[in-house]
């Protein structure tokens with residue numbers, strides 16, 4: 001059993017990694033999807049890569065929760081269900097919906113993804129299994145649970161809705177890339193990332209925990225530089241790309 005003090009130190013170390021990596025990711029484009037290239041070594045099937053790298057978040061988190069006596073505590077149960085809602089889709093459904101036949105993902109991205117999802121699954125699962133109940137405050141618990149769940153569901157819906165628009169662009173015999181329209185694409189190039197950030201902000205509000213904060217920070221560190229790269233790529237690729245779109249946060253960034 002890890003003490004609360006040690007666990008807190010581990011969380012802060014994990015957050016500080018994210019802070020250090022952020023300026024690096026602003027300079028180096030993450031080499032998957034439209035930015036995939038063979039310079040990053042061995043590559044594997046794209047769908048298989050997504051499945052392998054997302055699965056640990058579900059398995060590791062589930063492992064810790066399955067051993068806790070507090071599973072039916074209000075906070076543990078709600079946070080556990082939200083996590084499962086997201087990761088059952090992300091690991092078991094999303095990879096198989098992608099229209100990326102013949103596409104490959106660098107192994108280095110998959111290895112990093114496995115590490116990222118294992119650590120996040122461990123930190124969040126362990127915290128809920130061992131520390132959540134002791135940290136619960138009766139007076140505030142209902143309000144932050146309600147606000148957090150609403151934010152999570154809003155972010156989840158935004159993320160899934162816009163991922164679906166992107167995936168549908170390649171329905172039928174269409175391949176390659178097109179300018180996406182509809183929903184928040186009127187405002188930003190990557191509304192799916194905007195939804196993902198709101199999702200994990202909602203999860204943080206539900207748990208008010210350091211592991212959830214670390215996941216929110218990591219999500220922003222991963223997705224903000226990638227959204228800036230995607231936005232630049234769209235403008236370079238399509239002459240008629242809508243000028244008023246921002247990269248990821250409507251009206252701001």
Ligand SMILES: NC(=O)c1ccc[n+]([C@@H]2O[C@H](COP(=O)([O-])OP(=O)(O)OC[C@H]3O[C@@H](n4cnc5c(N)ncnc54)[C@H](OP(=O)(O)O)[C@@H]3O)[C@@H](O)[C@H]2O)c1
Pocket residue numbers: 032033034035098099100103159163166167169170176177178179180192193196218219220222223226
């Ligand atoms: N929490 C985190 O830290 C984190 C990190 C990374 C990703 N994610 C989430 O994982 C999901 C996927 O991320 P991603 O970076 O792969 O998203 P993405 O670049 O937007 O791509 C999503 C899918 O749509 C296709 N696509 C994108 N733009 C297209 C266009 N203009 N025309 C036709 N097809 C298009 C992509 O094909 P190609 O693959 O061929 O480009 C891919 O299959 C998102 O929901 C994201 O929020 C979360």
